[in-house]
Amino acid sequence: MNESVVERLTQANSLLVITGAGISAESGIPTFRGADGLWRNYRAEDLATLDAFERDPVTVWEWYDWRRGIIGRAEPNPGHLAIKDLEDMFENFLLITQNVDGLHGRTGIRNIVEIHGNLWRTKCTREGKISMLMDVPLRSIPPRCDCGAVLRPDVVWFGESIPSYALDLSFNVLEQCDTLIVVGTSGVVYPVASFPQTVKDNGGYVVEVNVEPTPISAIADASLYGNSGDILPMLVKWLKERRK
Numbered sequence: 001m002n003e004s005v006v007e008r009l010t011q012a013n014s015l016l017v018i019t020g021a022g023i024s025a026e027s028g029i030p031t032f033r034g035a036d037g038l039w040r041n042y043r044a045e046d047l048a049t050l051d052a053f054e055r056d057p058v059t060v061w062e063w064y065d066w067r068r069g070i071i072g073r074a075e076p077n078p079g080h081l082a083i084k085d086l087e088d089m090f091e092n093f094l095l096i097t098q099n100v101d102g103l104h105g106r107t108g109i110r111n112i113v114e115i116h117g118n119l120w121r122t123k124c125t126r127e128g129k130i131s132m133l134m135d136v137p138l139r140s141i142p143p144r145c146d147c148g149a150v151l152r153p154d155v156v157w158f159g160e161s162i163p164s165y166a167l168d169l170s171f172n173v174l175e176q177c178d179t180l181i182v183v184g185t186s187g188v189v190y191p192v193a194s195f196p197q198t199v200k201d202n203g204g205y206v207v208e209v210n211v212e213p214t215p216i217s218a219i220a221d222a223s224l225y226g227n228s229g230d231i232l233p234m235l236v237k238w239l240k241e242r243r244k
Contacts, residue, residue, distance in 0.1 A: 012179035022184020079228030117155035
């Protein structure tokens with residue numbers, strides 16, 4: 001473990017963690033852009049749009065039903081659990097995740113922004129009502145609200161805006177954050193890809209945890225290469241020993 005990273009974390013007043021698809025891949029969930037993420041003859045980008053949903057809600061929901069089946073069998077891995085441990089260790093803590101799989105929530109974490117939504121939630125296309133839908137497989141495709149309208153996944157699709165409450169909370173924490181750990185993200189999806197630079201510009205310390213270099217590596221104060229399920233539990237262990 002990088003000694004300087006542990007030392008810096010012991011001095012941190014505010015910790016922000018950002019996670020991407022890489023941490024979920026360690027739980028067996030195919031990455032969104034990886035070859036394993038393809039479904040039938042469609043690209044994910046061709047299904048995750050409002051136009052696609054309005055044109056063919058059945059096919060879009062069949063894809064989400066397939067994804068929910070994979071995710072429903074997955075479990076939070078040691079990387080997810082270590083982030084929950086970090087929350088318990090820092091008074092000022094926030095997790096921003098780009099993942100929609102809900103695995104972080106299953107660790108009991110409290111301070112979390114699911115900036116791209118959650119595929120276990122649905123939104124009524126008529127009333128806008130948000131509700132949980134945990135059936136795997138779905139009982140009907142497309143699922144419908146009590147009012148009779150078609151439900152859509154409560155996720156942010158290509159071409160849609162991130163909800164203002166999620167962005168406002170994220171930006172507020174970014175302005176105050178002195179330490180950031182970025183885990184398993186490609187560093188190419190905006191606006192989250194810009195967050196490490198924001199922390200750096202404000203004088204903060206950036207740690208990257210990934211299996212390989214990314215665009216974030218160029219600005220990170222420290223890059224720890226390997227699986228988050230190996231690195232993060234070790235980091236938590238060292239921090240606990242320092243705090244004894």
